[in-house]
Amino acid sequence: MSPYDPAHAFVPYPEVPVSDAGTGPLSGLCFGVKxxxxxxxYPTGGGNPIVLARSGIKSRTAPTVQRLLDAGARFVGxxxxxxxxxxxxxxxxxxxxxLNGAAPSRIAGGSSSGSASAVSHQLCDFALGTDTGGSVxxxxxxxxxxxxxxxxxxxxxxxxxxxxxxxDTCGWFARDVQTFARVADVLLGPDFAPLxxxxxxxxxxxxxxxxxxxxxxxxxPALQAIEGLLGDAMPVEARLDSFEAMYWxxxxxxxxxxxxxxxxxxxxxxxxxxxxxxxRLNWSRTVTDEQFAHATAFRLRFRTHLAxxxxxxxxxxxxxxxxxxxxxxxxxxxxxxxxxxSTESLCMAGLSGFPQLSMPLASRDGAPLGLSLLGPxxxxxGLVALAERIAASL
Amino acid sequence: MSPYDPAHAFVPYPEVPVSDAGTGPLSGLCFGVKxxxxxxxYPTGGGNPIVLARSGIKSRTAPTVQRLLDAGARFVGxxxxxxxxxxxxxxxxxxxxxLNGAAPSRIAGGSSSGSASAVSHQLCDFALGTDTGGSVxxxxxxxxxxxxxxxxxxxxxxxxxxxxxxxDTCGWFARDVQTFARVADVLLGPDFAPLxxxxxxxxxxxxxxxxxxxxxxxxxPALQAIEGLLGDAMPVEARLDSFEAMYWxxxxxxxxxxxxxxxxxxxxxxxxxxxxxxxRLNWSRTVTDEQFAHATAFRLRFRTHLAxxxxxxxxxxxxxxxxxxxxxxxxxxxxxxxxxxSTESLCMAGLSGFPQLSMPLASRDGAPLGLSLLGPxxxxxGLVALAERIAASL
Numbered sequence: 001m002s003p004y005d006p007a008h009a010f011v012p013y014p015e016v017p018v019s020d021a022g023t024g025p026l027s028g029l030c031f032g033v034k035x036x037x038x039x040x041x042y043p044t045g046g047g048n049p050i051v052l053a054r055s056g057i058k059s060r061t062a063p064t065v066q067r068l069l070d071a072g073a074r075f076v077g078x079x080x081x082x083x084x085x086x087x088x089x090x091x092x093x094x095x096x097x098x099l100n101g102a103a104p105s106r107i108a109g110g111s112s113s114g115s116a117s118a119v120s121h122q123l124c125d126f127a128l129g130t131d132t133g134g135s136v137x138x139x140x141x142x143x144x145x146x147x148x149x150x151x152x153x154x155x156x157x158x159x160x161x162x163x164x165x166x167x168d169t170c171g172w173f174a175r176d177v178q179t180f181a182r183v184a185d186v187l188l189g190p191d192f193a194p195l196x197x198x199x200x201x202x203x204x205x206x207x208x209x210x211x212x213x214x215x216x217x218x219x220x221p222a223l224q225a226i227e228g229l230l231g232d233a234m235p236v237e238a239r240l241d242s243f244e245a246m247y248w249x250x251x252x253x254x255x256x257x258x259x260x261x262x263x264x265x266x267x268x269x270x271x272x273x274x275x276x277x278x279x280r281l282n283w284s285r286t287v288t289d290e291q292f293a294h295a296t297a298f299r300l301r302f303r304t305h306l307a308x309x310x311x312x313x314x315x316x317x318x319x320x321x322x323x324x325x326x327x328x329x330x331x332x333x334x335x336x337x338x339x340x341x342s343t344e345s346l347c348m349a350g351l352s353g354f355p356q357l358s359m360p361l362a363s364r365d366g367a368p369l370g371l372s373l374l375g376p377x378x379x380x381x382g383l384v385a386l387a388e389r390i391a392a393s394l
Numbered sequence: 395m396s397p398y399d400p401a402h403a404f405v406p407y408p409e410v411p412v413s414d415a416g417t418g419p420l421s422g423l424c425f426g427v428k429x430x431x432x433x434x435x436y437p438t439g440g441g442n443p444i445v446l447a448r449s450g451i452k453s454r455t456a457p458t459v460q461r462l463l464d465a466g467a468r469f470v471g472x473x474x475x476x477x478x479x480x481x482x483x484x485x486x487x488x489x490x491x492x493l494n495g496a497a498p499s500r501i502a503g504g505s506s507s508g509s510a511s512a513v514s515h516q517l518c519d520f521a522l523g524t525d526t527g528g529s530v531x532x533x534x535x536x537x538x539x540x541x542x543x544x545x546x547x548x549x550x551x552x553x554x555x556x557x558x559x560x561x562d563t564c565g566w567f568a569r570d571v572q573t574f575a576r577v578a579d580v581l582l583g584p585d586f587a588p589l590x591x592x593x594x595x596x597x598x599x600x601x602x603x604x605x606x607x608x609x610x611x612x613x614x615p616a617l618q619a620i621e622g623l624l625g626d627a628m629p630v631e632a633r634l635d636s637f638e639a640m641y642w643x644x645x646x647x648x649x650x651x652x653x654x655x656x657x658x659x660x661x662x663x664x665x666x667x668x669x670x671x672x673x674r675l676n677w678s679r680t681v682t683d684e685q686f687a688h689a690t691a692f693r694l695r696f697r698t699h700l701a702x703x704x705x706x707x708x709x710x711x712x713x714x715x716x717x718x719x720x721x722x723x724x725x726x727x728x729x730x731x732x733x734x735x736s737t738e739s740l741c742m743a744g745l746s747g748f749p750q751l752s753m754p755l756a757s758r759d760g761a762p763l764g765l766s767l768l769g770p771x772x773x774x775x776g777l778v779a780l781a782e783r784i785a786a787s788l
Binding site for chain 2: 013049053057269271
């Protein structure tokens, strides 16, 4: 771990030697790992003191972390996560709020808060995170980083704490697209549904309408540059029924699964939780079988809808979040509103399982804004390749 | 650790084998250890997630714990402590609030909350705690247990996290005086300043006047019984200058030392703390050299004063706390008021370094009330012997 961590990005576990292969495609790069993944010699805290206490020292390293080590990357520490990964604020009441290296007055976002913080402070070259409802995409947006929520199931979450398994994915952050692509080669390998050379760019007007006008204006030059490179984006509508219906389908699936994951812990140990997380889990407990069944059916319909819209060559370009990050001094209510509002578009990748890559291509008021590419299942590496082309053209 | 812990008294660390001698004066007894003491195979959390993260697994067991193991007692787990041991409420915002087995609607007290909780719920026979400003005496009062704050320095705190070293002591709890005395034999050995057979009982009227009238009334029969056994208590005044002066001397010494202990951690990691602990440490930081010097001088005067009052054979009998424990539903302000008020008399043992034994000899409104014996330095075992005689006579 970084001996001096001005960002409060890392959990200050005692450093233990973690062997890496030394040479390989990632040699020369160092990385942090969200404290949901097991790393041999370390506990896995999950952002909660009782989870940390129960953890003990892990004897095995999660396969995805091991893959990075085997590729020659150097592990530098475990990064702070929002409590039980069930938040997007980056404010953990037990482990602190890692700082945003790109916009110090604003929240880093979460739940992969420490990973985004560490990368944005140049404390490591890249860092692993997870994304259930936006936990990679939100901090990528807020901290000015590249961040991928991959196709669901594509990168192993074995040896990692879950939140809502049918939504959980393993992503990562980097400051530059070259580093990002090197990690993509190792973690993704070749696409099983490669994009063609000529993609069909889609601009869902209903999703763009969710964003703050100032954010839309700030993203316009980047959008224009992408259109210059890939051809004009076709205006489409992405929502199914309504964003509200999508929002609730996502919330019910996430809530029910989160309660299945964390309910036993909560019922046995009654661990004190941060107020917002506690409230969310209290609500999760109330999700009924019927709500879950309806949400699951809606989800399948949405996936079909989005698959049809994208086909094999469609790539949506959308704002990652509806605006720049909230201020650190904003009220908890304001941050919760921000979360709810952003979930209306973030839930598209969650419900569909499709990959979404956020690129740090704009800013407003001195704070970063991400523009996202959302592609069909299995097109992850293709999205990264597009990001490389886009970055090269700017 | 107890496989089922309905009291939330234990930190749920994975159980590891801790070797004990098997036979000895404490064989047949099992015990818990406040999570300030190192036990090989376990981390030491100190009631704070960042301290827990930094701890790593300890390879050595604190000598005082080892002494208990060597005497044949069986270790059953580490108990929850108030955060950084700097509280008397027993409500840790990260690890929870262990329940009070004697008065479930009331706080267990702290900072040795889990130890008192575990013993009062019969989850173990005795448990180690520490007492800086009342952290054994308060939970002993609240949970209806025997609890000793020993002569300062008498029982080793090596291998334990500190709070304010010139005030910190290692004590323990038991439900019955026989068990309590067995542990006393092991941890104290013979007194270096033994009490004579005929002690001089003192009843400081000014200390008694600090208590709630209902508490005084509830304690009266026990006091009478003690007088019947040991002779009438002589009315004296115990305070030096004023209780307010004593209170502030204690607070300044504790605050300055607590900041010396925990300031570096706070400045480096900015760990999120419970509001009351944070406030107390913020205040601790402001204690000036002059305030500390005055407090230290006062403390020496008080010690001389109390030593003169007690001589070699004087034993004060006083209420442990000014009343029964606050309710769990009381406001944080009410609990803080309770703490401040009780510190006026609790600080006598702290400032002097003299031993104080709390005995669960009364109750009111269905909640326990402790009566304390406070004796000269080195009379600890003698106080326990008096408690045995008193218990036998009731």
